[in-house]
Amino acid sequence: MNELSSSASTPTIQCEQLSHSFPMAGERFQVLKGIDLTVMPGEMVAIIGPSGSGKSTLMNLIGCLMTPEQGELKILGKSTSGLTKAQLADVRRDHIGFVFQQFNLLARTSALDNVKMPLMYHDEPIKDADERARACLESVGLGDRLHNHPSQLSGGQQQRVAIARALINRPDILLADEPTGALDTHTSGEIMALFRKLNNAGHTVVLVTHEMEVAEQADRIVMVRDGCLLQDSSQHLEGAK
Amino acid sequence: MSQLFTALISLRRNMMRSILTTLGIIIGISAVIIMFALGEGAQREVEEKIKSLGTNLLMVRAEAINTAGARGASGNVNRLNISDADAIKRDLSEVVAVGAYNRGQAQVVYGNQNWNTGIQGANVDLLTASNWQVTDGRAYSESEVRSGAKVVLIGETVAKELFDDPAFAVGETVRVNKIPLKIIGLLGAKGEDMRGFDQDDILIMPLTTANRRVIGKSGRDINRVSRMVVAVDEENNMTYVSEEMERLLNQRHRVAAGQTAFSVRNLSAMLSTRAEANKVFSSLLAGVAGVSLLVGGIGVMNIMLVSVTERTREIGLRMAVGAKPRAILAQFLIESVVLCLVGAMLGLLISLLAVGLMQFGMGWSMALSPVIMLISVVGTALIGVGFGFYPAYKASNLDPIEALRFE
Numbered sequence: 001m002n003e004l005s006s007s008a009s010t011p012t013i014q015c016e017q018l019s020h021s022f023p024m025a026g027e028r029f030q031v032l033k034g035i036d037l038t039v040m041p042g043e044m045v046a047i048i049g050p051s052g053s054g055k056s057t058l059m060n061l062i063g064c065l066m067t068p069e070q071g072e073l074k075i076l077g078k079s080t081s082g083l084t085k086a087q088l089a090d091v092r093r094d095h096i097g098f099v100f101q102q103f104n105l106l107a108r109t110s111a112l113d114n115v116k117m118p119l120m121y122h123d124e125p126i127k128d129a130d131e132r133a134r135a136c137l138e139s140v141g142l143g144d145r146l147h148n149h150p151s152q153l154s155g156g157q158q159q160r161v162a163i164a165r166a167l168i169n170r171p172d173i174l175l176a177d178e179p180t181g182a183l184d185t186h187t188s189g190e191i192m193a194l195f196r197k198l199n200n201a202g203h204t205v206v207l208v209t210h211e212m213e214v215a216e217q218a219d220r221i222v223m224v225r226d227g228c229l230l231q232d233s234s235q236h237l238e239g240a241k
Numbered sequence: 242m243s244q245l246f247t248a249l250i251s252l253r254r255n256m257m258r259s260i261l262t263t264l265g266i267i268i269g270i271s272a273v274i275i276m277f278a279l280g281e282g283a284q285r286e287v288e289e290k291i292k293s294l295g296t297n298l299l300m301v302r303a304e305a306i307n308t309a310g311a312r313g314a315s316g317n318v319n320r321l322n323i324s325d326a327d328a329i330k331r332d333l334s335e336v337v338a339v340g341a342y343n344r345g346q347a348q349v350v351y352g353n354q355n356w357n358t359g360i361q362g363a364n365v366d367l368l369t370a371s372n373w374q375v376t377d378g379r380a381y382s383e384s385e386v387r388s389g390a391k392v393v394l395i396g397e398t399v400a401k402e403l404f405d406d407p408a409f410a411v412g413e414t415v416r417v418n419k420i421p422l423k424i425i426g427l428l429g430a431k432g433e434d435m436r437g438f439d440q441d442d443i444l445i446m447p448l449t450t451a452n453r454r455v456i457g458k459s460g461r462d463i464n465r466v467s468r469m470v471v472a473v474d475e476e477n478n479m480t481y482v483s484e485e486m487e488r489l490l491n492q493r494h495r496v497a498a499g500q501t502a503f504s505v506r507n508l509s510a511m512l513s514t515r516a517e518a519n520k521v522f523s524s525l526l527a528g529v530a531g532v533s534l535l536v537g538g539i540g541v542m543n544i545m546l547v548s549v550t551e552r553t554r555e556i557g558l559r560m561a562v563g564a565k566p567r568a569i570l571a572q573f574l575i576e577s578v579v580l581c582l583v584g585a586m587l588g589l590l591i592s593l594l595a596v597g598l599m600q601f602g603m604g605w606s607m608a609l610s611p612v613i614m615l616i617s618v619v620g621t622a623l624i625g626v627g628f629g630f631y632p633a634y635k636a637s638n639l640d641p642i643e644a645l646r647f648e
Contacts, residue, residue: 065561065641086565093563100645104558108254118562120243169563 010077012172012204013039013062018071020057031057033227034071039206041172044199046207046218054227056177059208063098063175064091076172093121097166099176103158105150105165111137112146115164136164140194156187163194167203174198174205180214192217244568248576251548252583262544263584265537266621270588271595272530273617274609278596280523281608287516290434291509297476298370298508299483301469301490304501321503323364323448323464325490329471330366333485335478340367341466343448345456350416351403358399360417360444362451363466368394370470373445378411378426381447389449389463393422396443397430417444420454470508479507534617537584538624545577545632556636557644570637577629578622585621589614 015037021028031054039045049055060066061073064080067088073080075095083091092098105114115133119126126132137143140160150158159179166174176195180188192214199205199219207218215221223231252259303321326341342363349356361367365383368375373394381392393415400407403415407427414423431440446455452463473482483505496502549556556569564572593609600607 060642063561065645086567089560089563089565092561098558098561100558104554104645106555106558109250117559120247121559121563121565121568125243165562 010041011038011074012041012043012076013037013206014074014077015058015062016072016074018058018061018068018073020054020061020066020069031227032061032068035224035227035229037222037229037232039173039204041204042199042202043220044195044205044207044218045220045222046209046215047222047224048209048212048215049224049230050210053224055208055210055224058224059175059177059206062173062206063096064088089121093118093169095172097169097171097174099159099162099166099174099179101178101181103150103155103162103182105158105161107151108149110147110149111142111153111161111164114150114161115168118165118168132168133164136167137161139167139198140164154187155183156190159183159187159191160194163191163198167198172204174203176205176207178209179207180209180211188214244572244575245579247572248579251552251576252580255548258544259580259583262540263537263580263587265540266534266581266584266624267537267588267591269530269534269537270585270617270621271592272533273527274589274592274614275595275599276523276527276530277613278592278607278609279599279605280520280527281610282600282606283519283523284516285608286606287512287519289432291512291516297473297479299471299473299479299486300506300508301471301486302467302504302506304504320462321466321469321490322462323466325493326364326366326466326469328493329469329486329489332489333482335474335482337472337474338366338369339472340364340370340470341448341468342367342470343451343456343465343467345451347418347444347455349399349403349444351413354403356399356402358396358442358444360446360451360455362446362448362456364448367445367470370472373431374429375426376429377408378424380426386447386449389453390447391420391422391450391454392425392446393417393450394426394428394445395424396428396441396445398439398442399444400427417446418455422446422450476509479510483507534621534624538581538628541577541580541625542628542632544580545573545629546635548576549573549632549636552636553639553644553647556639557641557647560639560641561645566637569639570633573633573636574626574629577633578625581621581625581629582618585618588621589618 015035018032018035019030020032021030023029035058037058047055047058061068064073064075065088067080067083075091080088080091106117112130112133115136116129119129119132134143134146137146140163142157142160142164145153145157145161150161153161159182163174163179174195179195180191183191195205195207196217205218207214209215221231221233222229301321321341323341326339330336330339340363342361345360345362347358347360349358364386365381367373368380375394380394381390385392395410395415397407400410404410404413410424410427412424414421416422428441428443428445434440448466449463452465471482471486473479487503487505490496490503494502559569596607596609599605
């Protein structure tokens with residue numbers, strides 16, 4: 001499943017003319033207007049934009065939580081168009097690790113069990129689930145908190161558990177939606193340092209945020225406004241107008 | 242397996258709620274099992290009574306007869322006689338035995354013990370026709386009936402009341418309504434009859450002895466009997482014998498055409514009818530219990546819907562990490578089935594305790610049926626699937642984005 005080492009020329013994420021609209025007050029509100037975005041393996045990209053800019057929709061599309069009305073999304077070169085709900089679930093399981101603003105940990109469940117949870121959705125039972133979960137928790141610096149429940153952990157520690165959970169399926173993309181939104185400045189810094197570290201270890205990271213300070217930690221900043229890519233700080237400027 | 246584990250964990254997390262929800266199932270299951278046990282028990286009791294009674298029995302009684310428009314008391318005009326019994330046995334080859342008897346009450350005294358009991362003065366054939374066994378001693382003979390010998394057969398209940406040990410009863414002399422009678426035999430126990438009367442609370446003696454000395458009044462026909470029990474060889478011959486018998490008796494007693502002087506009733510058929518009625522009644526009760534099980538199922542559905550709403554974000558998260566809709570469906574279905582099965586197991590336990598209490602504590606006749614227990618447990622699992630499906634489907638059909646945003 002770990003295809004970080006897949007050919008460097010295949011983009012991890014490739015958005016081609018992604019468009020999407022929502023019904024709003026009886027009309028269709030065009031939330032994305034033809035987005036082109038390519039993320040190569042090993043990149044750390046921040047998608048930034050004010051609320052209502054369409055960045056959340058872009059993230060949901062990249063995360064295969066929904067399918068675009070128009071355009072195409074390719075994950076590791078494979079198109080996701082026309083996939084069923086169950087097939088999209090497989091893509092998410094095999095390629096994408098989610099980190100949320102609200103951590104979304106299962107209450108009254110130990111850190112270890114929280115991290116292990118995604119493994120139960122594999123077709124074949126994972127035999128070394130405990131070892132894998134332990135290794136993931138160690139990699140986020142929580143090797144000594146395996147059996148603590150979320151209520152016994154600080155906000156920063158909870159987010160680390162969530163990141164460990166995102167890593168358990170050895171994803172090709174770490175997709176973080178406002179990962180520091182619920183944390184204080186100091187803890188935010190720690191979490192961003194962790195993303196940095198994971199990126200240095202080879203993980204492709206995509207952050208969605210509305211805070212410039214957070215975005216500045218990434219190698220590349222993509223700015224979205226009114227459903228269009230406004231600016232791309234990298235040398236790939238496909239989407240910039 | 243891990244799904245089952247997840248379900249158990251999530252049910253334990255809401256312990257109180259889970260217990261209250263299963264309560265409906267628990268009550269439903271135990272009600273169904275107890276009702277069936279009661280029904281089956283009553284059924285078996287009746288069957289045993291039919292057996293103790295002996296099969297293919299006809300009961301003959303003299304009916305009240307209208308005399309010049311006035312309805313007399315039963316047996317007032319037409320009196321059955323022991324010779325009627327002999328005639329029936331002689332004329333109808335299908336008849337195996339005709340027990341003819343008179344009934345009465347008497348005070349029995351032995352030493353300083355005394356007891357009020359029912360007595361039957363009967364011919365020899367009654368023991369055969371009514372399926373009485375003599376377990377100790379002997380039955381009385383034809384000549385003892387003719388001579389009005391002072392002998393008596395004692396029922397188990399009477400023996401227990403009068404003697405410390407019924408085994409010592411035979412050979413002793415008791416005084417029945419002041420007449421000394423020698424106990425020559427002990428009757429085997431028959432238990433209660435269909436109306437709940439103790440059939441073993443009885444003394445049986447030769448008809449003439451009873452008529453002449455114990456219950457008879459002077460000047461009465463000593464061969465007179467009030468009832469006859471007729472045993473027929475085959476069930477198929479019951480109708481024929483009963484018609485022939487009525488015709489024969491009407492002829493012997495010169496009953497005018499169109500008058501009903503004697504009634505002939507099929508005892509086994511009456512018991513069967515009663516058993517049938519019992520069955521209908523207990524099925525009805527079990528049906529009501531089944532409805533309560535259904536209501537329990539609705540309770541499960543309700544709580545599963547609450548659970549799905551409460552855990553919307555969790556469902557969204559599980560979908561985000563790769564759970565297919567089918568896996569979410571399975572998770573919630575397993576949860577509701579587990580909820581129902583835990584209820585079923587507890588209900589089973591409670592019904593076993595209750596049935597035990599009723600049977601051994603209160604002496605009711607109960608019959609647990611393993612089939613019914615199995616059916617109700619499997620049925621409950623199906624209720625879990627049936628009522629769990631809608632909430633589980635609702636969960637599996639959630640949009641992961643909406644679910645993750647749910648507050």
